[in-house]
Amino acid sequence: MPPLAIALSGISKHFGPVAANKDVSLSIAAGSIHGIVGENGAGKSTLMSILYGFYEADAGEIRIAGEARQIRSPADAIAAGIGMVHQHFMLVETLSVVENIILGAEGAAWLKNGVGKARAELARLAQDYGLVIDPDAIVGDLSVGLQQRVEILKALYRGADILILDEPTAVLTPPEADQLFALLRALKAQGKTVVLITHKLREIMDVTDAVSVMRRGEMVAHLTTAETSPPELAEAMVGRRVLLRVEKEARRRGKPVLEAVGLGVRDARGVELLQDLSLTLHAGEIVGIAGVAGNGQSELLEVLAGLLRSSRGVIRLGGRILNNADRSPAKLRKLGLMHIPEDRQRTGLVTAFSAAENAILGYQEDTAFGTGLFMSPSRIEAHARTTFNAYDVRPPDPGLKTAKFSGGNQQKIVLAREIERHPKVLLVGQPTRGVDIGAIEFIHRRLIALRDAGVAILLVSVELEEVMALSDRILAMCGGRITGERAAATADERDLGLLMAGVNERAA
Numbered sequence: 001m002p003p004l005a006i007a008l009s010g011i012s013k014h015f016g017p018v019a020a021n022k023d024v025s026l027s028i029a030a031g032s033i034h035g036i037v038g039e040n041g042a043g044k045s046t047l048m049s050i051l052y053g054f055y056e057a058d059a060g061e062i063r064i065a066g067e068a069r070q071i072r073s074p075a076d077a078i079a080a081g082i083g084m085v086h087q088h089f090m091l092v093e094t095l096s097v098v099e100n101i102i103l104g105a106e107g108a109a110w111l112k113n114g115v116g117k118a119r120a121e122l123a124r125l126a127q128d129y130g131l132v133i134d135p136d137a138i139v140g141d142l143s144v145g146l147q148q149r150v151e152i153l154k155a156l157y158r159g160a161d162i163l164i165l166d167e168p169t170a171v172l173t174p175p176e177a178d179q180l181f182a183l184l185r186a187l188k189a190q191g192k193t194v195v196l197i198t199h200k201l202r203e204i205m206d207v208t209d210a211v212s213v214m215r216r217g218e219m220v221a222h223l224t225t226a227e228t229s230p231p232e233l234a235e236a237m238v239g240r241r242v243l244l245r246v247e248k249e250a251r252r253r254g255k256p257v258l259e260a261v262g263l264g265v266r267d268a269r270g271v272e273l274l275q276d277l278s279l280t281l282h283a284g285e286i287v288g289i290a291g292v293a294g295n296g297q298s299e300l301l302e303v304l305a306g307l308l309r310s311s312r313g314v315i316r317l318g319g320r321i322l323n324n325a326d327r328s329p330a331k332l333r334k335l336g337l338m339h340i341p342e343d344r345q346r347t348g349l350v351t352a353f354s355a356a357e358n359a360i361l362g363y364q365e366d367t368a369f370g371t372g373l374f375m376s377p378s379r380i381e382a383h384a385r386t387t388f389n390a391y392d393v394r395p396p397d398p399g400l401k402t403a404k405f406s407g408g409n410q411q412k413i414v415l416a417r418e419i420e421r422h423p424k425v426l427l428v429g430q431p432t433r434g435v436d437i438g439a440i441e442f443i444h445r446r447l448i449a450l451r452d453a454g455v456a457i458l459l460v461s462v463e464l465e466e467v468m469a470l471s472d473r474i475l476a477m478c479g480g481r482i483t484g485e486r487a488a489a490t491a492d493e494r495d496l497g498l499l500m501a502g503v504n505e506r507a508a
């Protein structure tokens with residue numbers, strides 16, 4: 001038997017009435033890449049937070065490299081050789097890479113001699129793992145992929161032998177994800193142990209040696225990756241068979257509903273983020289946007305949703321021209337244009353509010369919930385209970401603060417709110433980010449049902465597979481422009497990849 005890097009036994013953790021971990025045991029071989037999968041709210045992050053000392057377990061034992069350890073704080077975890085890369089990075093954006101890496105590790109002396117030592121160490125790590133990065137770059141100026149690299153370097157700098165990554169690819173573009181996996185393999189080759197939480201079964205199959213499955217707080221399966229398959233994993237996670245592809249029938253689209261002609265958007269410095277962009281959304285169709293993140297897709301959604309002003313161009317909704325003043329999100333909602341924003345934490349939710357309040361955010365003036373001082377808490381709560389049951393939000397507790405829900409369940413609260421308001425036009429950004437596969441299946445079905453009912457849907461997703469599966473038409477974007485259009489039924493990945501890089505072979 002190879003030595004175990006991590007052996008957890010009998011770990012339990014309650015949050016009030018919620019049993020987030022129930023008598024969980026987990027063994028991870030040293031020098032392996034070990035995946036952890038499970039539905040939203042299954043308890044994956046909680047288990048890893050216990051291992052990293054954010055939470056203390058109610059019961060159970062932690063052994064690291066064979067030795068029983070009390071881990072009461074991240075400092076204890078770091079001392080035990082554990083590093084963690086969180087879903088939301090914990091870097092100081094105004095500091096440089098090297099400053100971030102030594103921050104907290106070197107005490108007050110870092111100003112004088114810490115930097116020199118850290119530079120040498122960074123150069124060594126760059127050499128060993130191909131982790132090239134400019135030590136003097138300001139972290140806030142780096143892409144998300146590079147910021148994640150800084151987090152990994154930070155853990156390695158502190159001597160981590162075990163690296164935990166919580167949904168690391170949720171925020172990465174596909175090429176960045178490939179680079180990350182190359183790095184994880186290099187870490188493994190050097191004898192490090194990697195724990196990877198992800199919802200993407202493709203990633204589990206690609207990169208892990210073994211995988212553990214959690215369901216409703218319990219560990220339900222430990223499998224060798226080479227001996228399992230995505231359908232088997234999906235079934236173990238969800239407790240039923242999951243359809244891993246989208247089923248939709250061809251439909252004839254209706255009249256144009258939303259039209260944009262010659263749209264332009266500039267940032268504060270005058271840089272053009274959208275250039276001369278035109279598109280038409282028809283009733284009963286899903287138009288997908290394919291593009292590498294950062295090529296104007298986010299701005300397109302935001303300008304159509306009234307969150308960003310256009311510098312030029314015309315937007316027509318239901319045949320009527322809307323000027324900038326007509327286009328506040330509240331006015332657009334009244335006209336039947338709903339928006340599921342890409343970033344649930346920043347624009348989708350107020351996480352300090354209760355789940356019931358978030359479930360009506362933006363629609364609080366609906367008289368169904370009472371008016372003004374006479375808002376009806378019982379009606380708001382009943383509304384939340386109904387939608388949470390329909391969308392399987394866990395726990396289905398309207399009074400719980402939204403920050404206390406797992407990421408995927410927060411996403412479901414936003415989706416339910418916008419989808420169930422009977423939109424005419426639905427703008428959707430990253431609908432399944434951080435969402436488990438059972439819920440993805442459900443969300444995809446809801447979107448197809450909306451389209452079949454005549455809703456015009458614009459879909460932005462970094463998952464090209466999702467864009468190809470859901471859309472009727474695909475528009476590729478590069479550099480703030482639309483570089484080509486394809487019917488989804490005949491689109492192929494290579495051709496779309498070229499369009500996303502700005503090359504239109506068919507037009508050439």
Ligand SMILES: Nc1ncnc2c1ncn2[C@@H]1O[C@H](COP(=O)(O)OP(=O)(O)OP(=O)(O)O)[C@@H](O)[C@H]1O
Pocket residue numbers: 015018019020038039040041042043044045046047394395404405406407408409434436
């Ligand atoms: N600080 C907290 N207070 C109250 N409840 C919590 C807290 N943290 C987690 N929970 C609850 O514990 C359960 C497990 O959550 P956890 O974040 O571990 O799930 P997860 O498997 O990581 O989910 P996801 O895939 O959506 O990230 C959920 O029901 C969640 O609402």
